[in-house]
Structures are given as structure tokens and as C-alpha cells.
Amino acid sequence: xxxxxxxxxxxxxxxxxxxxxxxxxxxxxxxxxxxxxxxxxxxxxxxxxxxxxxxxxxxxxxxxxxxxxxxxxxxxxxxxxxxxxxxxxxxxxxxxxxxx
Numbered sequence: 001x002x003x004x005x006x007x008x009x010x011x012x013x014x015x016x017x018x019x020x021x022x023x024x025x026x027x028x029x030x031x032x033x034x035x036x037x038x039x040x041x042x043x044x045x046x047x048x049x050x051x052x053x054x055x056x057x058x059x060x061x062x063x064x065x066x067x068x069x070x071x072x073x074x075x076x077x078x079x080x081x082x083x084x085x086x087x088x089x090x091x092x093x094x095x096x097x098x099x100x
Contacts, residue, residue, distance in 0.1 A: 014041055014059065037062055 008021045013034045020030065040062045044053075053061070 012038075014038060037066075040065065 005023055005025075006021055007024045007027055008019065009027060010017045011020050011030055011034050012018075014037070022030070041058055044058045044061060045055075
């Protein structure tokens with residue numbers, strides 16, 4: 001990645017600023033993720049569940065939820081990829097063979 005493709009910015013996460021340098025294409029994803037994380041921390045903190053946990057435990061649960069979501073998405077991606085390949089193979093089998 002060329003230096004011109006990088007951007008430096010401060011990302012606020014859970015009330016703390018973090019200086020980051022990364023690809024311009026990734027900045028929006030990081031900002032959206034930080035916003036989603038902050039929102040989930042706030043939701044858990046204000047719930048009856050969150051009242052029994054300290055801040056580190058709440059953050060651990062947010063991370064756990066995020067990883068479970070990522071695993072589900074990855075599993076769905078692979079399932080869909082297999083299904084699409086099956087359909088492509090079926091279509092290909094119905095096409096006339098081409099001899100060279």
C-alpha cells in the first residue's frame with residue numbers, strides 16, 4: 001500500500017482516543033465498528049445483566065458477541081459459496097461440450 005493510500009486519525013472507542021494509521025479504504029469500517037461497539041457497551045451497561053459486571057467484563061462480552069457474529073457470517077458465506085458452486089456445476093453440466 002502506497003503512503004498516499006494511508007490516513008492518520010484518532011478513533012474514539014469506549015471514551016478513549018486511539019491514534020491510528022491505516023488504509024483510507026478501512027477508515028470508515030473502523031469508525032463504524034467503534035460506534036457499534038460503543039453502542040453495545042452502553043446497552044449492556046444499562047441492562048440488568050450489565051449491572052452485575054464490571055467494565056472489563058462488559059467489553060469481554062461485546063468482543064465475544066462480535067466474534068460469534070463473525071463466525072456466523074463466515075459460516076453463511078461458505079454455505080452460500082458451496083450452494084452457488086453447486087448451481088454453477090449444474091448449469092455447466094447442461095451446456096453442450098466444446099471440442100477444440
